[in-house]
Amino acid sequence: MGILSSAFLSDRSGNFGIMTALLMAPLVGAAGLAIDFSHALSLRSELYAAADAAAVGAVSQKSSAAAAATSMVQDGTVGVGQTEARDIFFGQMSPELAALNVDTSIDVTKTANKLRSQVTFKATVPTSFMRIFGKDSVDISGTATAEYQTASFMDFYILVDNTPSMGVGATPADVTKMVNLTASNKSNASCAFACHESGANKGKDYYALAKKNSVTMRIDVVRQATQALTKTAKADTENQFRMAVYTFGVKAEAAGLTEVVSLTSDLDKVGNKVSEKTLNPQPGDSEYVLDLMTIPQQGYNNDTQTSFDNALTLLNNKITYVGSGTSSADAQKIVFFVSDGVGDSYKATTCTEPVTGQRCQEPIDITFCQKLKDRGIKIAVLYTTYLPLLTNDWYNKWIKPFQATIPTRMSACASPGYYFEVSPTDGISDAMNALFLKVVRAPRLTG
Template structure:
């Protein structure tokens, strides 16, 4: 019996088949705890990820272009909190977490603030999730938090001043066909001068109107009206762009800067005013008022400079300023310091009359104030008369029209701010060029701002 017991005891001591179960039992507790922790943390990570996505959607959506906050910022005259933006951010956050369960939201803090020309949106949150396995080691809940920040640039406010040359030279027929037609009706003259000394209906101006002959001023009038439609469609806020329209005067008797339309955000009214742009009337050849010197750049530019207030940073209370200058670029005025001496063998010395390319220093004074100048140089087909051949043609080398050798074109380009010079011939679109200048100005303002 004793021998049998000793044998059984030795076999039991040597038997290792139960060790796996014992070891497994001992290992189960930390293993289960580790797996449980991973499950709890995974759940917490998924919840936080979804809450963060909701915060991202809220911060971005609260300052989207069509959002209440973005729209409200446009009417704010000072920096500060945008209340409707805060409410909108809260609503967007709640909508994006509506189907999310298994957690407790402790707080959500949206802020939407206008600062200068930017809108900053921040959405922060804190939450907790109850654990299942971490409670075994005394961790009954996990805390989580997140923040999302977004920034949007507000459209900049811009004031546009249109300075339109309506001097008699802008009465030239607009296209080669128009020139031919007008010359046929007038006995050879391609200028539709608005001569009020003639019997009603007999001036070249009246003849052009009666025969549907388009002059350069007609094209400028339509282009200016079209520009208002472009501005209307481009603005984000109803008062983002303001327009003013000036010309050189209704008649030679009252020549000088004339305000056709005062600076206003009513682009519809500006379009109506643009429809009234017309050629300057003169009181006959060598009229008593100006003796045909009807393009006085040296008085027009200081006057428009005084009319334009100092530019700002592009806010609603301090808009940027752009001057749109549309002209054929040739001065005709009493000016003893003219760039070109008025002497010709066929005509003699007629100083102090100045008939020459625009002096770019007139534009420099305006540009030095931070005002951008966009220049639309309207070249025209040369009329076949001795005055043009003797006084204007010498300003240009070779064929009239877009040419690097044209002194008129060079001076007009020097007048413009860099990148804001357009030159169009009669067969090209003045309206398209003016719209292109406007779009370029808006894009430039956005980059500069």
């Protein structure tokens, strides 16, 4: 008997079955717990996706809330935004989520020129396996927020470089055509620039030659792009934008900042004015109000008609107040600068490149850009790529040595994110519109 008792007590052959039976309940419970929680998390992810879509959609540029916010005089709740967000949120629901009776809290508010949405959700997800342990449901919740900066009130001061270098052909084909047209001129070497002579030597007026032979100049494309920009601005605004247009002068004898259109909210007026033809033009006159600067003769005033320093200084003086964009009286100020980036002026002592006599040819001196930016004025720069003119001795000696730094300086002149380079084969009008829209739109998801 003792031997049998000892054998029975020492026998372990049935322990695995016993242990398995004892552990089965917690193992099944743990697996069930994982399944239930995984299912709850999956539904929570779906709800977050719906909340994100609702938060962003409620304050997007084309939303009802954005339209309503532009006409609100005071800050506060935007009711149509709450309704729109709710519709978007529940429109994302799967049948299972729709059956959960999801509780939501939605706020859409306007503060200054910012539109903010917040979508909070809460739901109770029934469990399956966790009921074994007395847990009938799992609570899930979350919050999504989005913010959209409605188009601020902005004043755009469009500064168009219309100096002789902008008379270059608009495309490589136009440059070649102009060079070929002038190659037979015995009194002057071939030239890619349609220099606009208005003096006694009108017979050498390459501007007239370009017009006669349908050569498109850079200034022509910029003029067309400026007109198109006014249409883009008008389509994107609820009377929040004003525009003014300036050039470097109608003629070289009176070079300096020249107002083409004064600051106005009538964007049609701006578009019409820049594309307006000159009334009763005389031989040597420009064809358009916004056109290439005329010069009395080749080499007039040592060709020093492009003073970025002077133009930016005078424009800075014209902008007397810089606002934050919350109202028309508190408008932000934007200088929209279109140029090929090469200055040419009398600047004997502070020129950033070697001078010839007192003539300074240099990429833009960003010191004068910084003076505007220090006041809170934003600068949007559209750099129309300065074309290498390798057949031109003047270019090879004076411009080619700093050619690579021209876009670098133009980019440094611009406010962060507001620089765009457009080559002759690109669309200047498309580039101007893209840069403009980049300035006026700034949506972002904040949570």
